Amino acid sequence: EVQVLDSGGHLVQPGGSLRLSCAPSGFTFSFYAMTWVRQAPGKGLEWVSTIAYDGSTYYADSVKGRFTISRDNSKNTLYLQLNSLRAEDTAVYYCARGYYTYDHWGQGALVTVSS
Amino acid sequence: DVVMTQSPLSLPVTLGQPASISCRSSQSLVHSDENTYLNWFQQRPGQSPRRLISKVSNRDSGVPDRFSGSGSGTDFTLKISRVEAEDVGVYYCMQGTHWPRAFGQGTKVEIK
Numbered sequence: 117e118v119q120v121l122d123s124g125g126h127l128v129q130p131g132g133s134l135r136l137s138c139a140p141s142g143f144t145f146s147f148y149a150m151t152w153v154r155q156a157p158g159k160g161l162e163w164v165s166t167i168a169y170d171g172s173t174y175y176a177d178s179v180k181g182r183f184t185i186s187r188d189n190s191k192n193t194l195y196l197q198l199n200s201l202r203a204e205d206t207a208v209y210y211c212a213r214g215y216y217t218y219d220h221w222g223q224g225a226l227v228t229v230s231s
Numbered sequence: 232d233v234v235m236t237q238s239p240l241s242l243p244v245t246l247g248q249p250a251s252i253s254c255r256s257s258q259s260l261v262h263s264d265e266n267t268y269l270n271w272f273q274q275r276p277g278q279s280p281r282r283l284i285s286k287v288s289n290r291d292s293g294v295p296d297r298f299s300g301s302g303s304g305t306d307f308t309l310k311i312s313r314v315e316a317e318d319v320g321v322y323y324c325m326q327g328t329h330w331p332r333a334f335g336q337g338t339k340v341e342i343k
Contacts, residue, residue: 151332153280153334160321160323160334160336160337161272161274161280161323161334161337163325163331163332163333166332174330174331175331176331177331210279210280212280214327215327216262216266216268217268217270217282217285217286217325217327218270218272218282218325219282221279221280222279223279
C-alpha cells in the first residue's frame with residue numbers, strides 16, 4: 117500500500133525559514149517524480165513545486181528563488197526548504213506523488229507564518 | 232500561464248440526482264506526447280485531496296462508476312450520475328500538460 121507521510125505543523129516568523137519533509141512508502145521512491153501542493157486557509161489548491169525522478173526541478177513563480185525542492189533517494193525522503201517566508205505562505209503543504217498527475221497525497225503539514 | 236476555469240463554483244444537488252462540473256483551460260491541454268493531462272480531484276471536508284480521474288476519463292481504482300470524465304482540447308466535464316451523501320466536498324480540475332501546473336478554483340458540491 118502506498119503511503120505518503122508529511123512532517124508536522126510549524127509556526128514561523130515572517131522572514132524565517134523552515135524545512136518540510138515527506139517520507140513515502142510502498143513504492144520505489146527513486147522511480148517517481150514528487151510534488152508539493154499547498155492550500156491556504158479556506159482557499160483552493162495551489163501547485164508549488166515538482167522534482168522529477170532525474171532531479172529536474174520546477175517552481176511556481178510565487179515561490180521561485182525562495183523555496184527549494186530536493187530529494188534523498190537513499191532515505192526515501194522528499195524535502196521543501198522554505199526561506200524568506202511571508203504571511204501569504206501560510207497554508208497546509210501537501211506532498212504528492214507524480215509529475216503530470218498526483219495519485220497519492222500526504223495528510224498535509226500546516227505552516228503558519230506569523231509574528 | 233494556463234488558467235483553469237471551473238463552473239459552477241457552488242453546486243447544490245438533490246440526493247440521487249445528477250451533477251455536472253465544467254472545466255475550461257486557456258490553452259489546449261494536448262501534450263506533445265499526444266496525451267491530455269487533465270485530472271479531477273475530490274477533497275472531502277477535513278481530508279487531503281484524492282484523485283478521481285486522470286487523462287480526462289481514466290477513473291482511479293476504487294472510484295465509483297457514477298463518476299465520469301469527458302472532454303478534449305480546452306473543454307472538460309466531470310459528471311456524477313447520481314449524487315450520494317459521501318460525494319459532498321470540493322472538486323478540482325488540474326492540468327498536468329504545461330508548466331506551471333494549475334488547478335481550477337474548485338467547485339463545492341453540497342446536498343440541498
